[in-house]
Amino acid sequence: MKNQTKKIFNKVASLALAAVMALSVICVAVPTEVSAAELSFKSTGKSSVTITDEQCYVMTGQPTWIKFTAKNDGYLKITATNASTYYAGSYVYGKWQLFDKKKTTAVSPVMNYNTNATEDLYYSDYYGVKKGTTYYLQVLADGGVKLNASFTKVTDKSGAKKTKALNIKNKKSATGLIRVGDKNSDWYKINLTSAKKLNIILTPYTNDLLFITLSGPGVYTKTFKVGSASQGQKNPFTTTGKVKAGTYYIQVKPATKTCSGYYKLTWK
Secondary structure: OHHHHHHHHHHHHHHHHHHHHHHHHHOOOOOOHHHOOOOEOOOOEEEEEEEOHHHOHHHHOOOEEEEEEOOOOEEEEEEEEEOOOOOOOOOOEEEEEEEOOOOOOEOOOOEEEEOOOOOHHHOEEEEEEOOOOEEEEEEEEOOOEEEEEEEEEOOOOOEOOHHHOEEOOOOOEEEEEEOOOOOOOEEEEEEEOOOEEEEEEEEEEEOOOEEEEEEOOOOOOEEEEEOHHHOOOOEEEEEEEEEOOEEEEEEEEEOOOOOOEEEEEEEO
């Protein structure tokens, strides 16, 4: 841990020294245009924004703001890759957070990225977004970084309440979308024609905690938490034995105000 801390300190110190040298030679302030709202991701498909070493937070003391306006309901995936000339072939780190259109209210948890990690959980994140809504990504980069954005449209067919629950057939999957600010639950139902052991699998692509609850005639109703640390991993919820034939309900909802993203749900 001490060696890792030393590496991080050395990186910040190197960039700070470079900033001082640049100022002493040029004798003018470093431009901070990157903190303006002119930077943006495309509203559909893939796009990217590169923050250079000279534009990063360590050099300017200013955050970079990147605008995104959702053309449809769906999810936005952000991935960081090294774009530093100081640390070519090495890694960079920093943090970002999604804000509302006024840049005053954070609508996601802070994402601390590190491009040296082997799992994309540590350098990418997901955000569920609402059609026609504008968001700003605030980036505090400690070195040159390229942020790759990918938007995917999602049509969420889950029920907004239990009586409107979406029926999921055996071994079929449903995609649920949790948009920024969503508070309502997503409802699904399973129809068992005979007694059997029930295995439900939830695969989250969210930036914070989810609640999942199973209820029905043959189970004890219980709510489980699924964290963002299991991003992209299958989380099984299996009954201890066979349950009765009948209709079972699955409720999925965000556990925090800032949780957003999407998930896959299936059963067998």
